[in-house]
Amino acid sequence: MKIAIIDYGAGNIQSIKFAIKRLGYEAVLSKDAKEIAAADKVIFPGVGEAGTAMRMLRATGLDKIIPQLEQPVLGICLGMQLMCEHSEEGDTSGLGIFKADVKKFNIGVKVPQIGWNRISNLESSLFNSVVEGEYVYLVHSYYVPECEDEIARTDYGVNYSSALHRDNFYGVQFHPEKSSTTGEKILKNFLAL
Template sequence: MRENQKIVIIDYGAGNIQSIKFAIKRLGLEARLSSDAEEIRSADKVIFPGVGEAGSAMKMLRSTGLDKIIPGLTQPVLGICLGMQLMCNHSEEVDTKGLGIFDADVKRFENNVKVPQIGWNQITNLESHLFDNVESGEYVYLVHSYYVPECKDEIARTEYGVNYSTALHRNNFYGVQFHPEKSSKTGEHILKNFLNLEL
């Protein structure tokens, strides 16, 4: 893993930012928090976190112009949890238009399962270098009420009342529904793989 790379975590007021920063520090690297367009554009790797509600988060992105910056990034970008959902076309949560990076719409879980899904669940059907040295069936930590149905950008799948896409990839953009920073050794592997990605 290249030690001198510049890692930026997008700071827009809707992220579990410190825990991601600490997770990267455990890997021996430093990450900067920034909402500055030029600093984000000049990063080697960009992490787009998200915790909370889609409508409010998109308003914050629009108010800072980040809704225009993020889709134009050319380095590896990792969306986490709500960050991944905001990278889709649309979310049923507050009827929110997303960034349109992933060709998918975000749906709410049906009432046949407990909502939100909170806790550990398995990822399967792994299809990306993001999951190098990660076995199909390993457990990750999730907290969410909305999900991405299976789609062509899927690189990992989880079952919770329905099979859904728990990770996505298109071009330089990656997204994970789970929290790698809270997913023990499996999450650490996935973060390390992201930081090792070369386009």
């Protein structure tokens, strides 16, 4: 199986690569459109600021490539947020894959949310053998309000969509590569899609 991790300068790419390797697979880091399009599975990571990350995607033309991919694609953290229509972070237009906007936490909770929190309302084969209410690891100041593409939910002062799905595109707000055995199951399920 060919697994491509999109390399656009905004990701915790090595930890994802190691997590894939622990599952018995090799992943290539790539910014090459043809190599990404030829992969069986694509992972779209992201750590950092939305506006800067979108500028990097546009500079490489990946902003046009990603929405056209037909194989399973998994956006992680900022990767998932960039797959939405708009982010309040830097007033940034996203890729428009998920029909949702990204909002800043402003409800009296500590920002960023850093650490372990539960996922519930699991509605996808991405969560096969994951128990309702299991813990995952999150680091974020912005969130996706509950929306039609939601396949998992988390409560942090407000219920928000912590995982999304539309067509061949999946997104998780949490970091599966840092979420112990739960995250390992989710990555394994993604690779089995």
